[in-house]
Amino acid sequence: MGSAHGGAGSGPWILGVRHHGPGSARAVRAALDAQRPRAVLIEGPPEADALVALAADEEMRPPVALLAHVVDEPGRSAFWPFAEFSPEWVAVNWALEHGVPVRFIDLPAAHSLAMRAEEEKEEEREREKEGPAGWEGESGAEGEPGAGGQSGDGGEPGDGGEPGAAGGPGAEGGPAADPDAESAADPDAEPAADPSAEVLRVDPIAVLAETAGYDDPERWWEDVVEYRGQTADALAPFAALAEAMGALREVYGAGGHDRDLVREAYMRLQMRVAAKEFGPEYAVVCGAWHVPALREKTTVTADRALLKGLPKAKVDMTWVPWTHRRLARASGYGAGIDSPGWYAHLFAAPDRPVERWLTKVAGLLRDEDRLVSSAHVIEAVRLAETLAVMRGRPLPGLSETTDAVRAVFCDGSDVPLSLIHDRLIVGDVLGEVPSAAPAVPLQRDLTRIQKSLRLKPEALERELELDLRQANDAERSRLLHRLRLLGIGWGEPAAATRGSTGTFRESWRLRWEPELSVRVAEAGIWGTTVLGAATAKAESDAVGAAALADVTALAERCLLAALPDALPVVMRVLADRAALDADVGHLAQALPALVRSLRYGDVRGTDTGALTEVAAGLAERVFVGLAPACAGLDADGAAEMRTHVDAVHGAVGLLDDERHAKATGPDTAGATATDTAATLPPSATDGIRPRWYTVLHTLGTRDTVPGVIRGRAVRLLLDEGELSQDEAGRLMGLALSVGTPPAEAAAWIDGFVGGGSGGMLLVHDERLLGLVDAWLTSVPATAFTDVLPLLRRTFSAYEPGVRRTLGELVRRGPAAQPAATAAVGVPGFADALDEERAAAVLPVVRLLLGLDASPEDSDALAEAAG
Template sequence: MTTEVDRTGTGPLLLGVRHHGPGSARAVRAALDAARPRAVLIEGPPEADALIPLAADEHMRPPVALLAHAVDEPGRSAFWPLAEFSPEWVAIRWALDHGVPARFIDLPATHTLAWEKEEPAEEAPSEESSSEEAPSEGAPAEAEPAEAEPPDEEPSDVRIDPLAVLADAAGYDDAERWWEDVVEHRGVGAEDPLAPFAVLAEAMMALREVYGSGGHDRDLVREAYMRLQIRAAQKEFGDEVAVVCGAWHVPALSERITVAADRARLKGLPKVKADMTWVPWTNRRLARASGYGAGIDSPGWYGHLFRAMDRPVERWLTKVAGLLRAEDRIVSSAHVIEAVRLAETLAVMRGRPLPGLGETTDAVRAVMCDGSDVPLALVHDRLVVGDALGEVPPDAPAVPLQRDLDRTQRRLRLKPEALERELELDLRKETDAARSRLLHRLRLLGVPWGEPVASRGSTGTFRETWRLRWEPELSVRIAEAGVWGTTVLAAAIAKSEADAVGAQALAEVTALAERCLLAELPDALPTVMRVLADRAALDTDVGHLAQALPALVRSLRYGDVRGTDTGALAEVAAGLAERIFVGLPPACAGLDADAAEEIRRHVDAVHGAVGLLGDAPAPGHGDLRARWRAVLKVLSVRDTVPGVIRGRAVRLLLDEGELEPDEAARLMGLVLSPGTPPGDAAAWIEGFVGGGSGGGMLLVHDERLLGLVDAWLTGVPAEAFTDVLPLLRRTFSAYEPGVRRTLGELVRRGPGQRGGTAATGVGVPGFAAELDQERAAAVLPVVRLLLGLETDDVELVGVAR
């Protein structure tokens, strides 16, 4: 292949750049100021030409990205991110500021998206493999095909990184450091602003003579389309046209290839209908570590280099000092001065023209962080990468669902932010309740802007805590969800109904019902409840029913807090509970250890659910709590039920006051008798005092039970002890350290010396044998205050209980 870069002043001005390179951006601005072209052509999807004027809007704040998505498949999308230091962004702004037409000339997105659909296994070029190419770049407006054949050329299958090759030739082992030295740290030549582009084009031409397309086969198609667009612009504006593109493409765009050959290469390209818009982007998405390789590891640092033309190192280290001071680290002006000196010294020792990110980072670590990488990680996160989130004008094209979300966000004063933050909501306040509804509805739509987390300091159902973080990919999720409706509410209702019909398991439907209540979607509940009732009627697996019941009962509580009518939900929950009551005892027979443990967890969950369900009974279903206690009594004495379940049933009955302590001690004594296999006895103990149910405190306060366990354990035969020990160890290791210490102390004292009921009759230390009326009465004013009572009719028995 013979190519020649035009240096004669005729033909288009080809400005080869590195995408997201501040040095390239400054050089582009200087070259455009010097050349004053009549039109600026930019590598990018031509469908976005109508969006270019929005770049001058006062509400536009980079980083932003052009988003293209297939109309029929919104999930099929591509991004073209731009930062303030991107050469393409600088070219766009220069053209708008000077009243010069600006156009995108890369292959249309309509072909790019179709290409990805037909060849999903082949990835589009990314900056991870070609440092001067933006990932997802690729594919703009269609050209008219001709009958001529494309040139006879075999694309290379070796994918190369041009910058890495040039860096290696210059003796660098790091392409980023080489680029900083030769481009980012040099000033724009005042005498000849076009000189940097000529040198870079010559280097790329040499590489392409050796490597051909460099393994980027699609580049040949893209370059053919760009050549056609350049020719069309030349017909309209003459040769006074500037082209801003990846440096890798410059030799190909200056190559002399016939129009017929270029059109032939474009013949038969697949296509889909595509829409485009601007979306906010983030610095973290400009970094490779985010999973989207845009070619730079340090967007915050590059943004600083672009803005700080004068004394960038001094300004950067001053900024670092300010951040560390804000985190209460002692950093003085002297630290900044010493860090600057150290960075400059390191640059000289390493043969660099100016200190780069590596030198400044080493200086910060040594001078400001006392050699620690902990504060240095904060500097990297906040400054080197940064939390910048771009903004786009409100009148930018968007799907109706996105516009409704934008309006709702403004109304609720819930602005998207790139930095992760926690949001505390009090559902008793209308604004907070509306925020909660919005976040829950978005989660139903598959837009996880917020993630629910445990609330600190409150366990009330009126309190919610969310962890919020806006990611650019959520714009694609919103476009995908647009098929369900034009508003967040309508889309959430439609998708919930569809999810209910398509759910495979009963637990999925109950979880969906819970989420519908949280999102306050009463219009979706009839469909969800009908599906739930049908699935519950057909499902005979007690485990599935037990999994489904807790979510339904929680939904009743949520509905109560949000003022939602949950009558139908209560009816289904009560029916589900009755089926569990009937099916649970037979389901507990003949279980192995793993299955028994699973049923034990289901028993715990159902017990808690029935306790809550009893507060809102469904008409016609009687006293569910009493019926559940009857089921527990059956489980506690049936020999065919595994020991872990029998022990848990006894414990739950004891906690409910349905079983006297003497009877519980008798049942424990029976199971710990010599006639019971040690393994079964250990499983019973696991069910009775294990599972994180407060069993440790029960043993501390009731020494009769502790004495039974102690006596049984000391009597276990040596040959069975090794089988019993792992189960007991698992049971007691779940206790709090303080509880374990107390139990150990009580066992160490031995029978008759523990101060317990069995020994002395005076109870456990700290607990009297009878209620102290005078001390109990002292707490009555506090109890009245907590309960909001104005009278003194608080029963002392209730307080003691």
Template sequence: MTGVDRPPGGTADEGPLLLGVRHHGPGSARAVRAALDSARPRTVLIEGPPEADSLIPLAADEEMRPPVALLAHAVDEPGRSAFWPLAEFSPEWVAIRWALEHGVPARFIDLPAAHTLAWGKEDPASPKGDPGEAKQQPSADEPGDGKAATGAGAPGAAREPEDTVRLDPVAVLAEAAGYDDPERWWEDVVEHRGAGTDDALAPFAVLEEAMGTLREAYGTGGHERDLVREAYMRLRVRAARREFGGDVAVVCGAWHVPALRRRTPVAADRALSKGLPKVKADMTWVPWTYRRLSRASGYGAGIDSPGWYGHLFGAPDRPVERWLTRVAGLLREEDRIVSSAHVIEAVRLAGTLAALRGRPLPGLAETTDAVRAVMCEGSDVPLALVHDRMVVGDVLGEVPASAPAVPLQRDLDRLQKRLRLKPEPLERELELDLRKDTDAARSRLLHRLRLLGIGWGEPVASRGSTGTFRETWRLRWDPELAVRVAEAGVWGTTLLTAATAKAEADAVAAGTLADVTALAERCLQAELSDALPVVMRVLADRAALDADVAHLAQALPALVRSLRYGDVRGTGTRALADVATGLAERVFVGLPPACAALDAEAAEEMRRHVDAVHGAVGLLEEGIAAVQGDLRGRWRSVLRVLSGRDTVPGVIRGRAVRLLLDDGELVREEAARLMGLVLSPGTPPADAAAWIEGFVGGGSGGGMLLVHDERLLELVDTWLTGVPADAFTDVLPLLRRTFSAYEPGVRRTLGELVRRGPGARGSAVATGAGVPGFASGPDTGRADAVVPVLRLLLGPDESGGSDADDLAEVAR
């Protein structure tokens, strides 16, 4: 036929051997290994980006441990990236390893990553950086993810509307076989096949025939890009045949095999692959995890159970028995009682379930049901642990140091090794003591990474000491952080230079004053001394121009926290202290007029600002008292103004009185007088309730104040009982919010005090004796009731009496 090249596909004798596989399928991986051992090709071609050909020898490195992934990213836009993950049970990985072990050339033949990344950039509907969809379009080897549809110009296009047919090829084959679950069908016909069949190529011939029928009916499945990819693959296969003859093996998704087998003109394939958009791309190996192979992680071409598949691929024999033994070990580590008898019974039950369901061997469903019934006693709680730790798994791959990497990644690797911070896929907490050099260096590393947008660690509240020298981090390494590292590489070649440049750029581009103050705090935490002058200059300019008191009040606490970090880490913060002092003075001047005529929502927000400024002023004065004088005294004057102005909302006036009382600037008699004025009949109930909310509401310890001061409690009680019925429904929500924030013990004590009424409350302040909320003296009758029990427990002493009698006398 003129102008038509010989088809790139054929039998093992007459041409390339086409091995259609399911990506991440242990059955396909075993079948590929058996086929390659049988055919002994002179070269192996693999579906993947050709730019990775030079990286293939690294797969033989002793330090390379799957799961790993090929990472491609655009040089000019590192955030535009794509992954090609490979596990030890991936057919492509098995093919690579077979070729390296037998000294056979291995090459990738899919569309280059340079075109894939550029194509995604021009097509807004295409996935950006999705690790799989950039490589794998609908294919039979990804059950549940295939989106085969009738494409324009495809055979059978008139039979189904293009916008209604979205078909999973494996689901179609499973349905034809009488299965309602594609995964279960695939396990039965592929994963549970015996390894020692006479014809190693038979499975591929059967699967090719099935895929050919589906391609005749559905064409490209609605994804026209497959036409370009397959044309390029055909060209690569032809080139390999010219170089090595017909003794070539091709490992690709089973969906593509019929297209590679089809006779097509060479000119047509070249025309399809010509003029494609292109970007400059870099490629390397990066570690991957089982979790990222699972669909739960959002990876569209993933699998549900990578841990289970890894076990099936690695188990030499008796996979069910070995699996259930591992499950028993995991449960025993979690202090569950699981014996060998449980394992034996679970194996028997899994086999029985498989027989009842007509399956050749127990699969994941049967073993899971057996574990639930026998080892977990019907509970899904321990079963969830088994699913998370074993069915999905937490394996993190490793890549040799000789793999290409951006300079920033090299610097990060060096710091991780020096500080003994190994990336791990499991979430763990790290406690740091900033007084220790190593912990301080770890803190700097994590803060610099966060500033660069590399979220390896997240700061959390410490369960131990609350001192500023303590930090607690929650660490978890995700493979996609490799992309963030490459993306951050545009800022510098080391972590210090990159974080410094990023901080300076963020300071200039910051939208609000609070953003700049937060950035200043982060610079101190990360010890970016070179970036701090730029940030402080921007901060001073923004603070001078910003007239919004709420913005100033919001920014002040962050500056004070920054000063505290400077003290702990030994960094100079004089410039920061000057800005913070000036900011505080502006807050003092602008706060009273800013608090006038606010609605309820704005008043509550301003109350939170008042609380924050109050705490910040105390800390600020401690650091700069010798220079700036009585900063706290000026703030108390502001609080007095706020507490006495009728135009200030009640929630702010009440909080100002409470803060003055806590600081000892207001005696209790004066506080009671002010509360009495507010709760007088002339004050609208809603305003009085707002004042109470500010005075004793929130987490400020107002409940204990009422417990210990009978006068304040009596004022609130008298006012509340006198609220008219028509106004009570209006103030009830505010009061409920106020008192519901108290701890249960405080609410119970207040209820007891109110129940007993005035004169019988036994306040510690009023009586000077007894426990607040209870009678002033002990109940001797109740004390005598426990004497027999105490005598029985303690026994008589040498004098003939007993310790119980002594205790009873003390109680009386």
């Protein structure tokens, strides 16, 4: 078929490379400059031939990737990433610069995607037969769907069709390593009878590195390729690597990947086509693992036989932005590398790379307010060079520069190194693709909106604060909410950083990941515009929602995303579900989200009239069914219902305020509900608060209701001023009476004073504190251990200052309290310190403080306690 190297006119030239290797990239350019082939063939999907010219577009900025997806199933997709330092990218640009035809010759994505779908089905059947222990899985193969066939699963294919090595930096085009393997196979060991049975644990670069006496495969590759200067014979490095790969394939064959044989057969056929069209003077750029197979002499009939009967799917292909972070092996990419940012630097700065790198590191640390001077940089360069000499390396590598940075810039600390690794060694560079690149209509509309809103996708996560009173910020918010509804998670809501709780502010965390391009393609089935797609998706979700709470949450999302056409459909489904759902818990769970949505009307300019009426009807149904639903609940059910009671209480307040606001108009903005009610006719003041208070009275006084709910109802009435202090004290006294089981009384206390604000209530109302203390001291010892966990949970939620104040009040006793409180005469309070009880804790205190049991220590502790 041809040699891997030769003089001018002795092609074809098969250039075996390491994907994403800057040394390989420079060597490819040197070889192409030397041989001047008439055509360049590149390992990659032939469907990309129509897109290759876009690589020279001035808007194209690597890293980028070819994205192929099944037309009818966009989620089944594959990526072929390219960085500026990828040999294939260099070959493409060389061909375009010199007007030389360039073609991709790997197995078409139409076949590889369809084959992967069948393999997944077969693997699923095998797993069902053998169980989880019977399947080991494999890393994603380049140019094919990754594990699971979903681009978003982190198993996307590599950049050129090569089985990547997940177990080491070799990813050079060797057999895929088992993701669970921790070391390379022993190159001196006798091969197994069936080498393919164990090849999943082999990384060819790791094998070659170990043979050369290197523990670190990445370091071996850098020494023999990346840090070596150009040789006189531009083809010599490819000949040496081809020879090494030939020896490996003699041992491991196809590496256990039968699909490699199919791909290589297809590539050989394409090479024959190129030979007829251009003669032997053409170059092939492929993963080095394939070189021996492409040089193998086979017949056309044999190659075609391997391709017979391959499944096929209809696919679309385009360019999409990629990131350095997704080129890293840590992302799960089979052909990934450890340090994309470092390799990009080596490729862009072939002269004085160490000095330039350390200057870049110094700039990053200065931006983070660390003191790094020019003298630090000079000293770090000297140290890195000295380390390289001591370690016998031709040039300081990443390990030497990192050690120098740690010692000189970071004072021996590894903490700043994590920042350097994240920002520089890996990096957050996000590529760009030309507007002329094919895209689904939804992607084009999204790109147009992003430009108009000045909201550029970025790989680095950033915070975005929005003021919804500003037109541009409001549009940004609608876009992000619409995308979330479509499953395109570009932005995630975050807690506001400015301390504002108003509905006019939003905070987002934005980060664009390459997989989002697939999500956009998937969402394209809903429409050609973001607004239209989000509307159709919301309507579909409403009809298919399983629970009432899902529909109310969807109504809230429709308001946030400003989908007026979808809201009527959602409201109709909501009304139907609410009318049929008899579960009070479901109704109570749905009401808060629905009422929250009413707040968005003012700031977002959305009409919420229909929502108000549906929410009011939902609240009435909750009022009717809540008390019967609370009867006979166990502890878990009571705790859950308590949260519903709290949520409904907050929702009722918002809903009543909203109805008053709609009845009174804007002129009464800022007035209290009571003030407003005084100016309205009776029909307008018939709010839902009074009816809710009646429900709470019922819950607080009915014996069949669990204690935690009764206590909570009493507390809510007390806070709203619907219950006097004396009446609350009376109900507490009944709940904590001798006839009440201790566990039920403890639950009542949890409901009444549980939560952050319960402690302040006891601080300011010492009569209630006395009742709690009286009950606590009267609990029998046999029951105390049962109620202690609940009480501990209740009081541990208080702020430390509140707990300290309550302790002081208990210590002081009724003498320091108002006369009315002192008259209660509850146990646990005394006129003076009980020295006998206080002395009982001294041994424990001495043990904790490590003090000797001397009389002086005891006197000192007693004095401190007094």
